[in-house]
Amino acid sequence: MKYGESVFVIEKEIISKDEIAFLIPQIYKLLHVRFGHRHWWPGDTRDEIMIGAILTQNTAWTNVEKAIKNLKKVDCLSLDRLASTSRSELEKMIRPSGYFRQKAERLMNFARIVLDYPDGPDAFFHHSQNLDEIRDRLLNINGVGPETADSILLYAASFPSFVIDAYTFRIFTRMALYDGKKDYMKLQKLITDNLELDLDLYRDYHAQLVELGKRYCRNRRPVCDTCPLNELCPKKGA
DNA sequence: GTCCTGAGCA
DNA sequence: TGCTCAGGAC
Structure with a gap:
């Protein structure tokens, strides 16, 4: 030089x-x-995307895929099926994604809160509310931090967050x-x-x-x- | 500091 | 085969 x-x-x-x-x-x-246009998030339904968002916390997606596959096998990729699964069964299925005890608890807790929301999950994410309102509600759920909340908003609920x-x-x-x-x-x-x-x-x-x-x-x-x-x-x- | 796994590499 | 590493929330 x-x-x-x-x-x-x-x-x-x-x-x-x-x-x-x-x-x-x-x-x-x-x-x-x-890279070309990416078709994200990998997941078909709102529930699947939200579950994936929690499973991928501090975890490589390849590990999450194994957990998702296990859940899919027993048709547990929805919040209501998740909420009615036993904790130990859930732990076994999501083990490959790491932190399986924490995540099992968080998933079940998350599912219950969203399902029990007045008028249900659609109301929880309804677009008549502003983004910050829903974001705060998500952040108040144990185990949902800013990245998980924004992933859910952006990819599962179609809010520009x-x-x-x-x-x-x-x-x-x-x-x-x-x-x-x-x-x-x-x-x-x-x-x-x-x-x-x-x-x-x-x-x-x-x-x-x-x-x-x-x-x-x-x-x-x-x-x-x-x-x-x-x-x-x-x-x-x- | 704690919670966890699978990939990658020697 | 045994190590380090990458990766969010509390």
Whole structure:
């Protein structure tokens, strides 16, 4: 490297509002070109998506798939069937997803709360309410944190609530768009402030970030040379 | 700090 | 075969 060249390579300390406003939609465009439209969430029904959202907490999706398969086998991929299963049976079936005792308890508790909601689950998620109202109701359920709540809202209940996860923190930190301290609402606001409010865009953007985080922007040994965001990333190769 | 598994790698 | 690792909520 020639003397002085590093000036252009060194990570920028400050990124202007205009740069952020350009980069956040641009990142999506590049990911979409590389990966194509993702059909997310993997799951057919609202119940299945909600169950998957709880099972995948701090867990790789491949492990969740095994649990889902076990539940499907005995037709337990719905809240009402779940609520009428014995705890020990449920624990056995969801064991591959990890934290099986915690998750069994959380699933049964979640199912009961949603099923027992006045006028039922449809009323719980009815679009006549505002997003924050339902979000708060979800967050008040034991075992439902911000990521799980937003996953349920976005993919199961069709509310435009942007999902932030470990991949999102990692990618946006490496892209120098975020300061690195894990503040869920702060990163969510940064992204949504610079993105068109659109259900399908929110769904696909998060899906694209998951794909990037798994295949390129990995925690260890990131694959920067062929990363679709390579030319935009100040950390490439680092 | 605690709760857990399966993939990946030596 | 035995280790480390990745991954949310409380």
